[in-house]
Amino acid sequence: MKRPAWPVLRLRSHLAALLVVAMLLTFVLVLGGLLAYQVPRIEARSHAAQQREVAEMRARMELVLQAQRRRLALLEALIDAAPPQTADAVLDQGVGDGRVLRAIYRLSPQGRVVAAGLPPALRHQREDVLGSDLSADPLFRAVAGRPTLVWRGTHVSVLDGRSTVGVALSDRHGDVLLAEVQLGALVDAVRVAAGTRAASVWVVDRTGEIIADSQQGQDVGTLNIRNWPLMRGMLREQPPVERFEHGGTQFHATVSHSAALDWYFVGRMPVGWAHPQVRTLVLSVVAVLLGSLVIALLVAPFWATRMARPLDRIIERADRSGSGNDGEDPWPRSSVAEFNRLACDLESLTGALQARERKSQAIFHASPVPMAVSDTDDDDRLLDVNRAWCKEFRYRREDVLQRLPRELGLLADPQLRAGLRGTIERGEPVGDLCLRRSDGSPVQVSLHARRAQLPSARLMVWATMDVGPMRLVERELRELNQQLESRVQQRTEALAGANAALSRTVEQLRAAQDDLVQAEKMAALGGLVAGVAHELNTPLGNGVMAVSAMGDALRGFQEAMRSGVRRSALDQMLESIAQGVDIAGRNLRRAAELVHSFKQVAVDQTSAQRRRFEVGEVVHEMVVSLRPSFHRTPYRIEVDVPASGLVLDSYPGALGQTIGNLIQNAVLHGFDGRDHGTVRISAGREDEGWVWLHVQDDGRGIAPEHIDRIFEPFMTTRMGRGGTGLGLHISYNAVVNVLGGTLTVHSVLGAGASFVLRLPTDAPRTGGHNRPADTVAGSRTTSP
Known part of the structure; x- marks a missing residue:
């Protein structure tokens, strides 16, 4: 038997694995469903919170920058009211310690720096700045000639070329105050506004430059998103792109535009595993799953062992029954219905096997052929013999069992033993052999042997038959x-x-x-x-x-x-x-x-003249010639044959002779002993080239035992009373051999007989009528 490809394990191992797999599968399905349900909800809540945070940050940033605008407006008013020589001092006070404003410049309508406010650490550069021409500065050009306020996120500092946030304010006189705001101040403002929330926010101007970043400001000055689909959509006022990728991470984007500052506040929320709440949920699910696995590995072996214990007892009981040590103890039962059913089935099967073994033994001993069973692995030691064998060789069964054939002297010629064993090993028939009975008398037998291969032994079944x-x-x-x-x-x-x-x-x-x-x-x-x-x-x-x-x-x-x-x-x-x-x-x-x-x-x-003629002509002439014989009888002839239209090129003599024989046969046999009778002759055209003719009487009919033989020669029911049995035979030969047609009969006893002729319109021309008159063709009883 072919071994299975997978390892063979005990039932308790299979049950334990089944319990573990079932528990894990349950938790995987439940926790997987939980993740599938919660992750979209977490992302949806985070996105809604992100929208609120970005909107709040935009509002706060507008408040911060509006405060700086008011400061500039106040400084402008102070400078206009104070003497010109005090303008630098006023501006220095407006700059303060330089944490927010790095520098403030007062520009003439022509773009010359007429005053400068610097923090204490940079005031030594005042002389370098005064008199500088900033007419080409984009901020100056944006506010020159009109009283307005303009912000620029990428302003190059006049002092050292560092990137700052520039703001320019023009008064009614054409003078311009240009302030440089520290990028760090904006970053700190954005970070304070974001607090500890999960979302990160970029502050982006119209050129795509990131002015501020709530995540440590790491993208400020290093990243431009002008060519991103996100920025292109914002500039074209199209629906914003909901997702984008940055640094190998997918983000959910939320955009809020500040019309006052013309800045874009872009909120970034990580998607999937990068989302902190999602990551926390997944880790919690994995922890629960691992805990369940540990519990299953601890509980499953004990439960599986408890379930498999009744089956082990059933197997032990089945082994005892198979070895013959059945005893009277009952089959074990358990709390599992299937095990109880298995025990009942095994009990029934064991009883059936024992009954079958007893039946086999009964058949073996009832066999009339002497039979013996030997063990080929133990020098053909006899294991069992039936009663016929004991009777044939005159031994008692208990004297033969477990003995060797040579000990009993069964072979009359012991030298044949080796040759006999080789013949059986080659599968050749043994044939006749001379054996010896218990009393020494020889017996000639025909010996037959067949090998029986069992899992635990190789047996040989011997059958002998006395052939003397x-x-x-x-x-x-x-x-x-x-x-x-x-x-x-x-x-x-x-x-x-x-x-x-x-x-x-x-x-x-x-x-x-x-x-x-x-x-x-x-x-x-x-x-x-x-x-x-x-x-x-x-x-x-x-x-x-x-x-x-x-x-x-x-x-x-x-x-x-x-x-x-x-x-x-x-x-x-x-x-x-x-x-x-x-x-x-x-x-x-x-x-x-x-x-x-x-x-x-x-x-x-x-x-036997051949000519063309009308069927009606021949029928009429034959009826006229036969009517004298009907003159003094009560019988009549009725003719229903067309006078024209049924032309044959054939032998009218043979046809007339056939019609006459059939009419005389009806009078002689059909109307015998009757005081009335009618013969009716009818004809017509059948298929192309064929004509049919019926000769029908209402006489006695033909008996079923005679109808198959009426065309045979000498077949008559009036032998010795004027009948020769040749009339219908001659008619059949004339129709078949001369006219080339067929003649069949159909009859019902007591209702008359009907003879049917099928004739070709052109009869055979080559010697058909010269055949022997006693030729008889196949079936003649088929009705047309």
């Missing part, structure tokens, strides 16, 4: 066969002589059959001639009588002339002559018709 009497019978049969050969030769010679005599008899019977056929034909023709002669006798007699009457009338008239002719005598003579001529004419024409029909039938029957 059979071999004796075989010798006697061989001697009889030798004698039979001579007897068979003698019998063959006798059969050859009998066969020759039988052949001569058959030839004589065939000659007699031909003679009878000719005699039947002549008898039919004689009957036809006798009928016609009888029919002719009437019209000819009437004609003779009419002529005699006219002669008598003439002689009377002649005698009357001697005494004188009277008019009345002349009229009487003329009336008698006219009546006689009429009677003689009609009867002579009738006789002529009969002679013509008889001549036509006779010529066709004797010469």
